[in-house]
Every structure is written in structure tokens, then in C-alpha cells.
Amino acid sequence: MKIMTCPINGPRLISEFAYAGEVKEMPDPATASDAVWADYVFNKNGPAGIKHEWWCHTPSGVWFIADRDTTRDIILRTYLYSRPAAGAYAP
């Protein structure tokens, strides 16, 4: 089975983790137009490539970010979320 490295708990079987989709910047719900909000809610960065995603280690409840190559099924890097750098992860 595939191994994923939790930034807190170290290498674990991937069955211990839950995938929660790509890291996206949320537009301000109070000011976003319907079109911008629909784009945020529904549209995805679909093509194959390197994705920045939310994952959760479910037994310990640790949320973190994984950089993953979806063409080769390889996990490149896992790290905890830090707010100042968040803008850098936008697709």
C-alpha cells in the first residue's frame, strides 16, 4: 500500500488519510458576484499535473497540505498550512 508522510505523525499507510480537494482561495462571500462564487464552488483545476491539496490524517485529525503529481501518482511534499504563504499555493 502507498505510504504518505504526515507532518506530525510521520509515514503512514495512505488508507489512514482522507483527501479533501485542492487548496483554493475563497473569495469574500459578502462581495463576490454570483459568477465568481459559482466558479469558486464548482470549478476545478482539472488537467493532470502537480496539485496542492488538503489531506487529513484521520486517526489524529491532523490537517495538512500535500503537493502531489497526479500523472505519476507520486507524493512530492507534505507540510502544515501556514497562513502567510497561502497565496503562493493558488493554482
Next chain:
Amino acid sequence: MPLRLLRFGLARQHPEPRMFTVPSALKKTYDAVIIGAGGHGLAAAYYLARDHGITNVAVIEKGYIGGGNTGRNTTIIRSNYLTPEGVQFYDESVRLWQDLSQDFDLNLFYSTRGHYTLAHTDAAMRTMRWRAEVNKHFGIASEAVDAKAVQAAIPMMDITCAGHAPVVGALYHAPGAIARHDAVAWGYGRGADRRGVEIHQKTEVLDIKTEDTGSGPAVCGVLTNKGLISTRKVLCAVAGSTPRLLSMVGLNSPLYIHPLQAMVSEPIKPWLDPIIVSGSLHVYVSQTARGELVMGASLDPYELHSTRSTLDFAESLSMHMLEMFPFLSDVKIVRQWAGMADMTPDFAPIMGKTPVSGFYLDSGWGTWGFKATPVCGKTMSHTLATDSNHPLITGFNLDRFRRYALTGEKGAASVGH
């Protein structure tokens, strides 16, 4: 027979007619270009030529005919859906399926088996009754049956599922059927080919050219690894590669790609007539005419653009199979594989016109596309020929997400994805 075989060995040229002619080179211009020579793309080409008289068409395929999800599904055909849009659409498809072998003059081994969707809880049974009522309202043969009826139809099954999840009843759909999936692609391909459509295999699309017409972008050509084609109409029927093609014309979509795996056992004596689906145990299974069990389960749990197989999948599916059919413990698995399923948030496809004039989509077929092959071909060829969405697909357009008007079709996925 050996003498006939010898003929193949000795002849300089292939002694039998080929299924398809191999076109020499791409022309400069086509009336329409269809990207993807799977069932959906070839069916659209077939009906464009047969019903709309448009034969100056190229079908472009990166790999080979029917090598994508057309050849990777578990071949189940049914129309027991949940929304009126879905039920009517798939019912038309089942009707088309039934005449297809004659239409093609090719045996698809279309075999009506009956289809049981098992319910293991009272809550699931309520959904089955709901689906049965929606189906009956549209004249489709579906009914809720109790556990005894299930046991009578499948005497070899452990109805308690090893005590974990006793079957309380099922949704029975009599028209449920299986067919040989390769033959569907070949039948449509040969039919289109005979009517003048060109099928170019091993031809990869590198870019789709658009121009600004003043009233928005419009398709003007397709760049392939064998040269540039100019055309005003492009149909995109490429399943897992759809997001990549959409990015070529500057469109976004809610499509996301997860692998869907399946596997097949060694051939054994016939014992399973109907098709069995269990949403709770994540299993669907049928037995082919050759005796193999064709089995599938739910999607892989994370996004991936790959058709790799995993041992986790074979293990968990086998475990659930044994809960239902413990006597299979000695049966060997001979093959497993995966396809790239293009999923949508509401489990309905994305079809029809797009904001790019002349660019038509047949996508979002996720884990439920094989059964819709004929009706997709019919409706997409109509949409292409008339440049207006066919009435059966108006609930499936890409702009439904912009309008927050989703078509919630949970009945689409045979097991809960």
C-alpha cells in the same frame, strides 16, 4: 478451420475484409472533427453520417479504437435512474441498444439479465421504492422486491452477507443487460467508416484553435501531431482527458478525474444470471457468456490521471465478494485494470453546446457512460448538425453550474461514490 488459418499464414495480403479502412493522411478541412474514438465519439460519427448526411468527418484518437473507458467498463446497461431527466434519457438509450446488433449486422452479445440493486437497510429500501415509483411513472419496468425474491433469483448467494449486512430487499429492474463493449465501438466505427467517416488512430490533439468572431470565441481548427485541420465544429468525447482539452479552448469545468478500477475472475460454470449491485458493500458483479465474473467497486479515493491498478482494490473487493458468495474463495482473479472517470459534482453528465461556438462537449460520464453510448451518439450528432441542444440533454449543459441549477442524479453511480 486449420486450412482457413493456413490461408492467413501464407497470404501476402490479409485474406479477410478488415473492420475499418485505414485513411492515408489527414485532409486539410473537415465539416466536423470528433476527438476521441471511443463508443461515444464513434456513435456520434455514425449518427452524423446515417441520420444527418454529414460524412466529411474525422474522428481523431490518440490511442486506438475503444481503448479508453469503452474497453474498461463492466458493460452494464440499465435505466433505473432517479431524476426525470435521467430516467427518460437512459430509457431512450436502452431502446436503442435493443436494435443495435441488427443495425450493425454485428453480434453485440446483448443479453438481458435483470438487475438487482440490493438494499441492506430500511433507509436504502426507502430509496429503492422511490426509484421504483419514478421509474414506473415513466413506463420503465422497476419494482421493489423483498429478500425472499432476491434469494430465489440468486440461490447461490449468502443473503445475510456473512451476517454483516443482511439483505432486506432490492430494486429489481428487468431490462438490465450486459453487452460486449469492444463490439459496440467496432460496430459504430465500421458503420461510420462505411459511410465515409475517416477514423485516424494514433493521432494526438495538441491544440484547438479558436478565433474571435465579435460575439465570442469560435472554433476554427485542430492542431494534431499529424498536421493542422481547419474545421468549424469540434466534438470533445475524451472522458478523463476532458479538462486538458477544455483548457485548450480556455474553459473551466467542475470535472475531476478519479480512477475507477475493475477486475475479472477465471471462467467458471454459469451460476449467476442477473446483475447484482450492492451499494453498501461496494460491489457490482455479472457473469459473462464465457463464464468470467466481471466485478467493480467504487472510485479510488483521490484524484489521479493514471490507469494504474492497486492491490488494495483487489483485496477489498474480493473481501466483499466473499461476504456475498463465500463459495468463490478458491476462484482466481485473472485481470484487473482501471479507467479514468470524469466525475461531476451532481452525478449527471456535461453535454451539449459551450460558450465557445462550435465546441461541443460529451463529458462528465464518470462511472456511468457505457450504457448511454447510443443515446449520446444520437443526441450529440443532432446537437452538432443543428447547432442546438437536443431536447433530451438540456438538463445536462455546462452552464447549469453557473446558474446553480444542478441535476442531482445519485442513481447514476451504481455504488455510492
